[in-house]
Amino acid sequence: MPPEIRRAFPWFLIGICVCAVIWALSFTSLPPADFAFQNGDDVKTLDPARATGEPEHKILQALFEGLLRSVPTGPVDENGLQSVEVVPGMADLPEISEDGRTYTFHLRDGMKWSNGTPVTAGDFAWSWQRVLHPETAAEYASQLYYVVGGKEYNTAELNIGDRVEAELRDRPASPDPLQPFPRGTVLHGILKSLDKPDRPEIDDETSEEGKSLLADWENSWVYTVDVKPQTDAGIDWDAQGDLRRFTRQTDIPSDQQGELESVHQVLIDFANFGGVETPDDQTLIVRLNEPTPFFSYLTGFYTLFAVNPACVEKYGAPAWTKAENMVCNGPYELEFRRIRDRIRLRKNKYYWNSDAVELDRIDAYSVKSQTTALNMYLKDQLHWASDVPLSVIEEIQQRDDAKVGVSLAVYFYRLNTTRKPLDDVQVRRALNLAIDKQQIVSEVTRAGQIPAQSIVPPYLTQYQSPEGESYDPERARELLAEAGFPGGRGMPTLSILYNTSESHRAIAEVIQQQWQNNLNVKASLENMEWGTYLDKVFTMDFTIARGGWNGDYPDPNTFLDMWTTGNSHNSTGWSSPEYDELIARSQAASGQERMDLLRQAESIFLKDLPVIPLYFYTRTNLFSPQYAGFEPNVMDQHPLHLIRKRDSTDE
Template sequence: MRKWWMLNVTVVVLLTLLLSGCAGFSSSEEEKSSNEEVSSLNLALESDIPDLNQTKSTDGTSFTILNNVLEGLYRLDKDNKPQPAMAESVDISEDALTYTFHLREGIKWSNGEPVTAADFKYAWLKTLDPDTASEYAFIIAQFVKGAAEYNAGEADESAVAVDAPDDKTLVVTLNQPTPFFLDLTTFVTYFPLNQKFVEEVGYDKYALTADSILYNGPYVLTSYDQGTGVSLEKNKEYWDRENVAVDKVNLDVIKEASTALNLYDSGKLDKVYLQSSDVNSYKDKEGYGTETMFRTYFTQVNLQEKPFDNEKIRQAFQLAFDPKILTDTILNNGSLPGTGVVPSGISGNSSSTYREIAGDIFTPDPAKAKELLEEGIKESGELPPIELLASDDSVSKDTATFLQSEFKKNLGVDVSIVTKPFSGRLEAMREGDFMIAVNRWGADYNDPMTFIYEWFGQPASASRGYFEDSKYQELVLAAQKETDVDKRIDLFIEAEKILIDKGIVGPLYFDGRAFMINPKVKGLELPPGGSLELKYVTIEK
């Protein structure tokens, strides 16, 4: 969502900026005169880059890069409203089920070939293809008519209601009215793919290197290494290139917040996120600010791993920590204590946000946690050694250490911490290779469904702990069809309570960040969805 995106995946991007002034000249920018300065930014990602194949990507780090080198039918503007991008306009039928997109003239891929309606159809069908096994196929399948059936292998691709009658026209029919569908078209999974290019490179090799991707967004990649980062350069074929101000961008992987802060203090970085221990020292200085995002951090248990196959033990570990201690004393960065799965700010009805309507669904209770643990042990036997999985960035490691301390203090249980690079943690969870993990999810679009849907579906997802519940399934399906806003919210609340009551997730916090930024850098405000938008960044001279 976006952009209202998350990060699953959720996702989080740590941005740091280096204002390099007269950084040299861009050979690819033919419109630059020989005496004109080339603007350049150096940014940092807090995690490695899992996957730039848009049909399979699930994480916020990859989404951030893809959002700037590719573009969909619509693009979110500075106010996070969808505006025409590859599409010049759209006609929506009276029943709000059929969208006819009209592509603009002059849109090209970075190799000069035109972007066509067939490129969108090919990309969407490739994502939905059961052989692709895309975890994000759902974001198309749950909305586009016939897409779920094709994705499940119950119909062929002709069942998918996406048609490209000519190069400039794309017709899409939905299952039900979806007021945020234009927002969805700004999301990475809805971006186009050039079939000829993909097949020439080979799908299994597509997006493994900078030259094995074809670009239609504001930037192109000039270098790409999964573990160290990427370099971007303004795309000379982009239709709106005159409104892209920054010529070059480098995004380097910097996992430790302390390293970034040292670079900031030495004058080499123009934006840096602060650890809690540094906030009080910087909060009164020029350039200090905070950002809030539509992203929730939570504990995720694996129901197929003992002892978390026992509901009382799951509940014990869920209730044994106090999110307010974490946000106030460990993070201290504007994050809010987790009171449910859906974060603060997500839309509800015309007058209130979802969280305002739903209230606090989760409340910690260490005393109750201890009782439940004892009861659970009587039912299932003594606890095995317990491992807590977390990513190896500073925030995730601090969160894991906090949980380790809370479990020892409130449950008397020793828990060991296992850290992996972000992509490694994702892979471990996809394979079900975890007991309990620090996880997160960011909004793909501004609606509660983007969070509630994560625990929906059959077969049950390993990364969601193999949770499967018939009542939960019924509630999500009902919410998909419900057109009454208030009734729909009630369905979401009931579903959210199932996740909490059964101990499936333990809300940690709604993500916020404290930062320092050079005032010369403008337009770098991180959208609530958490996906960086470089197109609108400018640098004052």
């Protein structure tokens, strides 16, 4: 070591120590929050358009508010549950047309973003367009398929004569190249022709090679568009246009560079497809394909929240979600986010009902360990623990501060039906029949869960699921033999993927043992952190994957439409034209006819078994008696802005 470096080295070490102390003090010197709770895994994103998980749900419901909001309200019933109702949010309750297809929302006076600027109807229209844009890759984009033109815009479906928008490749730089907002120059016109070369023969469209070949083919299409002039008054659709040819190819052959222009996308024109209209800043008119009785609930779901267009366009994604950049419209705003530690929320002074929000600061801790969460709760470091250890669940449920109730949610295993041997329905049925679900809920989860033979929970009074198959190891062995694996011989080891959790591991270990004992089928266990787990499920990079679904609204459709062909939440590779047709028909039906169609669809689903339902959830929460504003409800919704310090009126 040179002498000058040797002399400087002690000072270098001192500098490191000082930095370490400052870093440590930055955690310990934080003033305590008014309320702290366990939020499980680190959130993957704070962008409502791209979020998908339960950890994100609680935070986004506090940071943002939709047109309407679903809240638990009223007295507790004989089952210890509070009802959930839709109430005004940014808008009053909508005017609904007689045919149930048109919803007119009027934004309430004085609605503001956290920077003090007004929330407008245009902010919602812009945000919904962003969700639907194909390049946003929003997994929940299908929530807007009920809106006229929503599916066509998201899937880039076009017909000759459609009014279209073509976006040139001149977007401002963004840290995330996959995010299409802010956008480049958008041209508007009439689609005159669409030329497609012969479709390549692809053996497996779900493989990486297959997806790449399919994308290359779609990018080679040539769109001929009669581009209309744009003025300050808008698009002059009746004027003579300029015929231009577009392609999504980035490397246009030299002999065609003069006549072809490269674009990001050619889509139906969002402002003109008729589904969303903003006649003024306070009015949003939404037209639906069919009457959708649960649409009001959807407007309170985070995918349909408005985000601030100026903020997103200024910072791009994902930088706009940083605490120093984010602009939101909910009861709270983001003070800071520390990975593997916590998210701190602070009261939003511009929220329309801020006077009723009692807690100034809330900490959401990224605590996955059930034991750690319990210890923190018992030491008063957490005031709400939502995931408690299975080993003491029965004792915990007897505590006065335990909040226990059923939940409109199902726990299941996804099966990748594109991988052998799970492409064989006989194998899938055998695996299901070889699982003793009663043992799982009696000996592992032990919190009153109900074994699941269907995918829709039994808590919807207007709907009854068809009966699925129950535990029958003898029949399971017969089916496995019929599939060519007598006594389990020749069956490959099946990998079970789950996100890191003590309970997920315990369940997987029991199923691993049951398959070994009942079928002589081996299974390996693979745990992943939340973000990686989500990526693997979304890309179908798994054989079997743990899954769960909380109802987004109190209707069987929320558990059934996700399995239609191409739905981003399907992630099994399973496809049934008959199932798709029944779901589509149900959306045009009403009353008992609609329920009958959904029941027929679920019957097909349970026969084909692209997933194995395991049990219906119960929720066991520990909630500090120092606070009020928390009661079990079937939707398991507990808005943070309703939590308050307990006083004499709560006795």
